[in-house]
Amino acid sequence: METLPCQGCKGLCCGPVPVSENELKRLRKKVKAMPAKTRNELKNQQRFPGTCIFYDLKKDRCGVHASRPGVCKAFGLHRNLVCFKNPQAALHKDWKMEEPASGILSVDYTWKDFSS
Numbered sequence: 001m002e003t004l005p006c007q008g009c010k011g012l013c014c015g016p017v018p019v020s021e022n023e024l025k026r027l028r029k030k031v032k033a034m035p036a037k038t039r040n041e042l043k044n045q046q047r048f049p050g051t052c053i054f055y056d057l058k059k060d061r062c063g064v065h066a067s068r069p070g071v072c073k074a075f076g077l078h079r080n081l082v083c084f085k086n087p088q089a090a091l092h093k094d095w096k097m098e099e100p101a102s103g104i105l106s107v108d109y110t111w112k113d114f115s116s
């Protein structure tokens with residue numbers, strides 16, 4: 001299987017992404033389960049404008065990896081979600097959301113929606 005050379009990208013492709021209600025639920029659960037120190041540390045990072053609110057710049061990886069939305073899991077591997085660093089990895093047919101999007105993470109949903 002083709003892999004993606006993600007290390008060192010510093011969240012280059014991690015911007016606003018569509019999320020469904022169920023994906024939001026999973027993200028809320030994940031954020032709630034984080035130790036307070038980890039959650040605050042992630043929340044208070046200074047990100048580039050447009051970088052996903054969950055991107056962990058210090059660790060250079062997704063801060064919610066196991067609970068990330070479907071589009072993040074699909075990115076780079078589908079013909080309509082090509083990664084310019086390895087276009088050959090986009091072998092699968094066009095990706096579609098399984099459930100309707102309820103909004104855009106990082107735009108409609110920000111840290112204040114995950115803080116309680």
Ligand code: SF4
Nearest residue numbers: 005006009013076083
């Ligand atoms: S999918 Fe591509 S652009 Fe995104 S982090 Fe990985 S290598 Fe970088």
Ligand code: SF4
Nearest residue numbers: 014052054055062072
């Ligand atoms: S949820 Fe994770 S993988 Fe998806 S855009 Fe945000 S940081 Fe990137």
